[in-house]
Amino acid sequence: MQDINVSLIQTDLHWCDPAANRMLLDGLIADINHETDLIILPEMFTTGFTLEAAAHAERMDGPTLDWMKLIASDFSTTLCGSLIIEDDGHYYNRLIWMRPDGTSAHYDKRHLFRMAGEAEHFSAGQTRLIAELNGWRICPLVCYDLRFPVFSRGINEFDLLIYIANWPTRRLSAWQTLLPARGVENLCYSIGVNRTGKDGNDIDYPGCSMVTDFLGESLIAHSDENVTSSIRLDGESLMRYRRKFPAHLDADQFTISDEPGAAD
Numbered sequence: 001m002q003d004i005n006v007s008l009i010q011t012d013l014h015w016c017d018p019a020a021n022r023m024l025l026d027g028l029i030a031d032i033n034h035e036t037d038l039i040i041l042p043e044m045f046t047t048g049f050t051l052e053a054a055a056h057a058e059r060m061d062g063p064t065l066d067w068m069k070l071i072a073s074d075f076s077t078t079l080c081g082s083l084i085i086e087d088d089g090h091y092y093n094r095l096i097w098m099r100p101d102g103t104s105a106h107y108d109k110r111h112l113f114r115m116a117g118e119a120e121h122f123s124a125g126q127t128r129l130i131a132e133l134n135g136w137r138i139c140p141l142v143c144y145d146l147r148f149p150v151f152s153r154g155i156n157e158f159d160l161l162i163y164i165a166n167w168p169t170r171r172l173s174a175w176q177t178l179l180p181a182r183g184v185e186n187l188c189y190s191i192g193v194n195r196t197g198k199d200g201n202d203i204d205y206p207g208c209s210m211v212t213d214f215l216g217e218s219l220i221a222h223s224d225e226n227v228t229s230s231i232r233l234d235g236e237s238l239m240r241y242r243r244k245f246p247a248h249l250d251a252d253q254f255t256i257s258d259e260p261g262a263a264d
Helices: 018-030 063-074 143-147 169-186 235-244
Strands: 004-010 038-040 078-087 090-098 104-108 131-133 136-142 160-165 189-194 196-198 204-206 210-212 218-221 227-233
Touching: 004 018, 004 189, 018 063, 063 078, 063 090, 063 104, 078 160, 090 136, 104 136, 136 143, 143 160, 143 169, 160 169, 169 189, 169 204, 169 210, 218 227
Parallel strands: 004 038, 038 078, 136 160, 160 189
Antiparallel strands: 004 227, 078 090, 090 104, 131 136, 189 210, 196 204, 210 218
């Protein structure tokens, strides 16, 4: 299991303007002046967190997927982030995992934010994505998913958890508490990438993107600035810790229902 280089893009977003956001991200990605295996963008990076799904949805053959293919190919990297996708008459907050060869996988946000009425405009996903990258098993999830430890739980199933978000300032303490907790309980690295600025609904976002290790120790902790940062994650340190402290061998077995809110 080799080390991987991961880059986090924490930025303000243009409200409901995909072309402007793609242009913004073009420049930020071009400023990464070293090889990186994975670039992580925030949730709904083309629009900000809007419930106007029908007005702003793209399809899987739309301009943003084409842009992601181009970026991944040009920079020989994997790119992930979510946007609004219309698929077979349903709208999804869909995380795209775009590989350098132009192939992709996706994960549809399972836990839709009840307090904003997200489920009235979007359909929920059913299954997690566990992607492979240079020998790493990576599980990317979206924002509100962070609050649900059962869905985030794997018994030696992944080495890195990723949460992309539009997580507001008024709930910052939960973000800063739960991200390291997810890493500790899963014996894995945990990354959260959040946006900054104020959106079209006058909601403030603090940034505060984080990288924590399997001990819950902070490796990167940003404030509210617009920033692109990179980190090399040490695979051997993770494997060594698991050999020394194999808590996963004592984990409770469980299954996850197809429907949120039900488990066996």
